[in-house]
Amino acid sequence: MSPQKFIYLYARHRDDEDLCRLEMRSFFGFDSLTNVLFSSLQVEPSRSPFMKERLDVLFKAESWDKLIQQAASLEMGEETFKVVSLNTRPLNSTPKMELVDRRKLEREIGLQMNGEPDLNHPEDVFGFAVIDGHWYFGKYVESESVWRHHQNKPHSYSTALSTRLARTVANIAAPNPEGVKVIDPCCGIGNVLVEALSMGFDIVGSDINPLVTSHTSENIAYFGYACEVKPRPIADITKTYDVAIIDMPYNIFSKASPGDQQDILVQARRIAKKVVVVTIDTIDDMIEKAGFTIVDRCEAKKSVFVRQVLVCE
Known part of the structure; x- marks a missing residue:
C-alpha cells in the first residue's frame, strides 16, 4: 500500500481558498488545489473548519470487485458496523455518485463483510471512495464543526x-x-x-x-x-x-x-x-x-x- 494512508476531504468557499491552503501546508507540508488530500500524517478532522472527512485507508484496489474481496477479509469480531460512500460530491476527476448508486454499493460491500450491520448506532463506521480510477476502503472519521x-x-x-x-x-x-x-x-x-x-x-x-x-x-x-x-x-x-x-x-x-x-x-x-x-x-x-x-x-x-x-x- 502507498505510504499515503490517510485521505482528507475538504469543503471551502472560494474566499477561503488561500486560508485553507495555508492551513494544509501547516499540517502536511504541502497543499492541494482540489478538495482531496492524501497524506501519511494523521490529523483529527475536527481541528480544521475546512476538513470534512478522513478515510483511514485499509485497502486500495483497481476495481470495485477487488475492493469487495479485500473488505470481506477484514476481521471485525463482534462489533457492529456500517459502510458509507464518500463520493457525495466530485473528488478530483471523479464525478459525484448519485444517491441510488451509493446506497447500492454500500449494501453490496456491507453484505460481504464479517460482522453485524447496524445503520443507526454502529460501533465502527467504514467508508469507501473511488478517486481518479482507484478504489479505497477504510475507517471513516467525520469532522465535527466545533x-x-x-x-x-x-x-x-x-x-x-x-x-x-x-x-x-x-x-x-x-x-x-x-x-x-x-x-x-x-x-x-x-x-x-x-x-x-x-x-x-x-x-x-x-x-x-x-x-x-x-x-x-x-x-x-x-x-x-x-x-x-x-x-x-x-x-x-x-x-x-x-x-x-x-x-x-x-x-x-x-x-x-x-x-x-x-x-x-x-x-x-x-x-x-x-x-x-x-x-x-x-x-x-x-x-x-x-x-x-x-x-x-x-x-x-x-x-x-x-x-x-x-x-x-
Whole structure:
C-alpha cells in the first residue's frame, strides 16, 4: 500500500481558498488545489473548519470487485458496523455518485463483510471512495464543526476574528501543539484562546485593556475551559514561548499606530521563536525590521474585507 494512508476531504468557499491552503501546508507540508488530500500524517478532522472527512485507508484496489474481496477479509469480531460512500460530491476527476448508486454499493460491500450491520448506532463506521480510477476502503472519521458551537458566547465584538478564522490561525501557529507553549498577547475577547483550548493547546493570553480581559475570562469559562489571562501590555511579558499569535489591533477603540505595531512586533521577537500575525495592513517592512522572516502567508477574505495572515520566524 502507498505510504499515503490517510485521505482528507475538504469543503471551502472560494474566499477561503488561500486560508485553507495555508492551513494544509501547516499540517502536511504541502497543499492541494482540489478538495482531496492524501497524506501519511494523521490529523483529527475536527481541528480544521475546512476538513470534512478522513478515510483511514485499509485497502486500495483497481476495481470495485477487488475492493469487495479485500473488505470481506477484514476481521471485525463482534462489533457492529456500517459502510458509507464518500463520493457525495466530485473528488478530483471523479464525478459525484448519485444517491441510488451509493446506497447500492454500500449494501453490496456491507453484505460481504464479517460482522453485524447496524445503520443507526454502529460501533465502527467504514467508508469507501473511488478517486481518479482507484478504489479505497477504510475507517471513516467525520469532522465535527466545533468552532460553530463557540459562536454564541457572553461577549462578542464585531471586529474580533471569527471563530472559524481564529481556529484556523491557531492551527497554522501550532499544527502539532503537544509540548508547544503558545501565547496570544493581544487576545481581545479570546476567540483564539477558546479555539486553541478546545484543541488541547497549552496557551495563555493577555491584553492591554483590563475591561476586555474580564470579558475574555468569562467567554473562556462559558465553554468550560480555563487558562491564564492577564491585563498587561506585551512589553510586560517576561516569559518566553514557542509561538505567539497576534491579531493586530485595528478598531477605533484599540487602533495601533505604526509605532505601536512596530513595538508589538519587536516585543514579539523577544518573547517568541515563531509568530503568526493577522493584520489588515501591509507590514512586511515592520516584520523584517523586528527581526522576523515571513516564511508563509495568505489572505483571509470576508466579502470585500481582507486580512493578511503572516507566518514569521
